[in-house]
Amino acid sequence: MIKVSKNLESIPASLIDRKTDTRRNTCIRDRKYHQKRDFHQRYKQLDIKEALQTIYHKKCAFCEQKIIECRDNNLEECSSTVEHYRPKSKYYWLAFSWDNLLWCCYRCNHNKGNNFEILADEVYYEESFKENIHSYAQQYQEFEKPKMIHPEIESVLEKLSFDDGVIASKDKRVQYTIGMCGLDRDSLNEKRQTIIDDFKESLMDKKLKNESIEILLKTLLDAFKNQNNEFLALRYWILRNYKSLKH
Ligand SMILES: [Zn+2]
Incomplete structure (x- = not known):
């Protein structure tokens, strides 16, 4: 998990067009999200997906692995989906809200x-919400105190550890997010372990040759700064903990 910044002023046109407005108003009128194709399609328009892809650098908001566009009938581990941070089944008025849509792996x-568990009081729909329907996340976050980390609002870099590639945290909310999304699944642990092993190997090599590890650390720092790379939180953790990596 890495914090991602989204410009809430730059809303994809499909989220503010007449068709989407009609669907949103229908959900608000009926006080529920309609599980129908012509509703689903409104948050899956090409301009929305392209904007999310750019913001998230083609990576999943939660696990940080690269994801690709797949046909709906071919939902694999690495296929991309438009995810609702607050579930549309409950927060029906946020089904087409820019700040509620994340880029996420299947x-x-x-x-x-x-x-979506919360630690404080639940937000219920109010007519005045329509005015800023695309930018309520921050306000809702403070009110409801959800257990789930919002990757566009919070940075949890300092709260993560990756011993043996396994993502973990002492923070209860980060633990909840890891558990809910299954961020400690084998396929991800293995990918992360490979990055750790590669780094350890290079480190050993430098030590054997009695060479400085400065360049190695600089390369790792550059890899952390390059937002196109997968698993940035892991790279950050290695940078801080390389001296105590298990052999
Ligand atoms: Zn993911």
Whole structure:
């Protein structure tokens, strides 16, 4: 998980057009999200997907692995989906809200499902919400105190550890997010372990040759700064903990 910044002023046109407005108003009128194709299609328009892809550098909001566009009938681990941070089944008025849409892999999205526990009071729809329907996340976050980390609002870099590639945290909310999305699944642990092993190998090599590890650390720092890379939180953790990596 890495914090991602989204410009809430730059809303994809499909989210503010007449068709989407009609669907949104229908959901608000009926006080529920309609599980129908012509509703689903409104948050899956090409301009929305392209904007999310750019913002998320083609990576999943939660597990940080690269994801690709797949046909709906071919939902694999690495296929991309438009995820609702607050589930549309409950927060029906946010089904087409820019700040509620994340770029997510099929597996994390599927694992998270409609799970969304909060520690404070629940937000209920109010007529005045229509005015800023695309930018309520921050305000809702403070009010509801959800257990799930919002990757566009919070940075949890300092709260993660990756011993043996396994993502973990002492923070209860980060633990909840890891559990809900299944961020400690084997396929991800293995990918992360490979990055750790490669780094350890290079480190050993430098030590054997009695060479400085400065360039190695600089390369790792550059890899962390390059937002196109997968698993940036892991790279950050290695940078801080390389001296105590297990051999
Ligand atoms: Zn994912």
